[in-house]
Amino acid sequence: MSISVSCRNVGKTWAAGTPRAHEALRGVDLDVADGEFIVLLGPSGCGKSTLLYLVAGLEEATSGEILSYDTPVSGPAPDRSLIFQETSLFPWLSVWQNVTFGLSLGDMPAAERRKIAEEVLTRVGLRAAIDKRPHELSGGMRQRVAVARALAMEPKVLLMDEPFAALDVQTRAKMQDFLLDIWRGSGASVLFVTHHIDEAVALADQVVVFTSRPGQIKEIVPVDLPRPRDPFAPEAQDLRRHLTAILSAEVDKAFAEQEQEAAS
Amino acid sequence: MAYQATDERGSSAAPSGFQALLGRFKGPAVAFGWTIVSVGLFALIWEFLWLVGLADPKLLPPPHVFMGNIGEQAQYFNTAQRWQIGADPTAGPTPYEAVAITVFSSTMRVLSGLTLAAIISISVGIAIRYWKMVENLTLPTITLLAPVSPVAWLPVAIFLFGIGNAPAIFMVFIALFFTMTLATITQIDSVNVNYLNVARTMGASKRQIYTRVILPAILPGLLIVLRLNLFGAWMVVLIAEATGVGYGLGQVIMLARNTFNPGLVFFTIVLIGLLGFFFDFGLRMAQRRLLYWLPKGAGSLA
Ligand SMILES: Nc1ncnc2c1ncn2[C@@H]1O[C@H](COP(=O)(O)OP(=O)(O)OP(=O)(O)O)[C@@H](O)[C@H]1O
Numbered sequence: 001m002s003i004s005v006s007c008r009n010v011g012k013t014w015a016a017g018t019p020r021a022h023e024a025l026r027g028v029d030l031d032v033a034d035g036e037f038i039v040l041l042g043p044s045g046c047g048k049s050t051l052l053y054l055v056a057g058l059e060e061a062t063s064g065e066i067l068s069y070d071t072p073v074s075g076p077a078p079d080r081s082l083i084f085q086e087t088s089l090f091p092w093l094s095v096w097q098n099v100t101f102g103l104s105l106g107d108m109p110a111a112e113r114r115k116i117a118e119e120v121l122t123r124v125g126l127r128a129a130i131d132k133r134p135h136e137l138s139g140g141m142r143q144r145v146a147v148a149r150a151l152a153m154e155p156k157v158l159l160m161d162e163p164f165a166a167l168d169v170q171t172r173a174k175m176q177d178f179l180l181d182i183w184r185g186s187g188a189s190v191l192f193v194t195h196h197i198d199e200a201v202a203l204a205d206q207v208v209v210f211t212s213r214p215g216q217i218k219e220i221v222p223v224d225l226p227r228p229r230d231p232f233a234p235e236a237q238d239l240r241r242h243l244t245a246i247l248s249a250e251v252d253k254a255f256a257e258q259e260q261e262a263a264s
Numbered sequence: 265m266a267y268q269a270t271d272e273r274g275s276s277a278a279p280s281g282f283q284a285l286l287g288r289f290k291g292p293a294v295a296f297g298w299t300i301v302s303v304g305l306f307a308l309i310w311e312f313l314w315l316v317g318l319a320d321p322k323l324l325p326p327p328h329v330f331m332g333n334i335g336e337q338a339q340y341f342n343t344a345q346r347w348q349i350g351a352d353p354t355a356g357p358t359p360y361e362a363v364a365i366t367v368f369s370s371t372m373r374v375l376s377g378l379t380l381a382a383i384i385s386i387s388v389g390i391a392i393r394y395w396k397m398v399e400n401l402t403l404p405t406i407t408l409l410a411p412v413s414p415v416a417w418l419p420v421a422i423f424l425f426g427i428g429n430a431p432a433i434f435m436v437f438i439a440l441f442f443t444m445t446l447a448t449i450t451q452i453d454s455v456n457v458n459y460l461n462v463a464r465t466m467g468a469s470k471r472q473i474y475t476r477v478i479l480p481a482i483l484p485g486l487l488i489v490l491r492l493n494l495f496g497a498w499m500v501v502l503i504a505e506a507t508g509v510g511y512g513l514g515q516v517i518m519l520a521r522n523t524f525n526p527g528l529v530f531f532t533i534v535l536i537g538l539l540g541f542f543f544d545f546g547l548r549m550a551q552r553r554l555l556y557w558l559p560k561g562a563g564s565l566a
Pocket residue numbers: 014015022023024042043044045046047048049050051195213
């Protein structure tokens with residue numbers, strides 16, 4: 001099986017070489033197999049978003065290297081799509097124009113792009129909203145459009161930074177099901193950030209748990225449960241208990257550190 | 265009352281197109297109503313002060329006096345041609361036409377200056393952020409000149425352009441250019457970094473990021489800056505006209521001052537006020553048209 005993303009000893013220090021240098025990630029080794037669903041779990045501020053930015057090519061690692069399909073990542077590329085923590089649709093474009101923004105950067109004619117938009121929006125269940133403007137949509141719909149926009153690029157790697165964090169529990173559960181459908185249909189690998197243990201257990205092939213800052217991989221927990229998953233199955237409960245235990249130790253540590261930092 | 269009655273009857277049936285239309289114009293109509301009330305109240309107080317003898321009609325003629333004899337005021341509105349030596353005083357436009365020509369000239373000067381300033385300062389602002397070298401070469405000078413009052417540029421305008429339309433347009437341009445350029449830069453710097461990152465992950469070039477993301481993202485803020493500077497543009501044009509760039513509302517005020525004609529002063533002030541009001545209204549409509557995505561209220565300064 002080929003490796004869609006490979007992180008080798010990756011470290012990131014923000015503002016390196018200045019008095020405000022700030023180490024966010026240290027020595028991250030991670031291989032994501034083709035078509036695998038990886039969830040990154042860790043306390044707030046441990047560098048999860050930072051890692052996604054590095055894989056997306058928006059920021060450069062200060063040490064180590066990142067490969068995607070054996071090619072070093074040296075900048076953003078359309079086959080690695082990032083879905084952001086907050087909505088990031090362009091308010092001045094309609095839904096379908098947003099969805100095909102990436103395609104419009106080339107010279108694909110509008111009619112063809114609209115066809116693609118129709119197709120992808122159908123997949124996210126928003127065919128009817130094709131001519132709406134982002135401000136006319138609810139938060140959940142906007143995130144689905146953001147997913148559609150990523151899908152339109154036919155990415156091999158989907159990077160998702162807490163895409164459902166702002167949604168209520170029921171909507172989030174729906175969006176998770178929907179995401180799993182999309183993932184199965186697209187064959188892309190997914191790197192999904194969350195700090196919800198339930199979400200991690202519901203989605204992941206493997207859960208990567210990070211330590212508090214500087215983020216290092218503390219443990220990689222495989223989730224060998226058949227899909228669709230029953231959240232109340234005893235195995236799922238055990239996994240949640242295990243993840244809660246390692247995570248809460250890290251959160252305690254993070255709090256203590258932040259207190260110390262603030263005091264000094 | 266009539267409106268309410270239709271409303272009640274209509275509520276049982278499907279809302280008609282007429283009602284939708286009424287609903288759409290209700291907001292602006294109410295705002296306009298309050299404008300009339302506000303201005304009317306002010307005029308009433310003035311009239312009252314005149315009635316009880318507190319406002320001397322020779323110095324502060326009440327509205328019914330200076331608005332009552334528009335024909336008489338209009339005769340002072342002269343276009344440059346009528347003042348030229350040797351011109352036949354009976355030739356040329358009638359007084360009413362002269363008012364129209366004067367208003368039109370001042371308006372066109374403001375509009376031209378505004379358009380020029382908007383286009384050039386947005387271009388310069390973007391160029392400054394796009395090419396570091398442009399920033400190095402121009403930004404210090406622009407920042408140095410920004411706090412200079414537009415009035416200080418008046419002699420420069422006359423040295424450069426003599427009299428006529430050009431110096432007045434130049435004055436409007438200069439009054440807006442520096443602020444608008446600096447505002448453009450500020451707006452560019454505050455574009456949501458997520459927008460830029462989305463474009464970058466989709467493979468947009470620097471040029472595409474500027475034309476497809478930054479430009480639409482900064483327009484709302486810039487239109488507000490333009491609106492805030494609109495009144496400033498009017499003031500500058502009046503100053504330019506008063507100092508003899510030719511005919512125009514500013515020149516009429518100056519004439520009124522020199523001939524001690526308070527009625528003419530107030531009449532002209534009313535004209536200027538109305539023009540400014542409709543200009544602002546027009547820009548606000550343009551803003552709504554262009555920036556349909558902004559929720560009502562936000563960014564409209566309404
Ligand atoms: N652009 C930046 N410049 C400097 N420091 C940054 C920057 N972005 C993040 N950091 C710092 O890097 C660390 C990791 O941030 P990051 O956003 O990756 O955390 P996170 O794990 O995504 O947290 P959360 O779960 O709260 O989103 C934090 O301490 C943060 O202050």
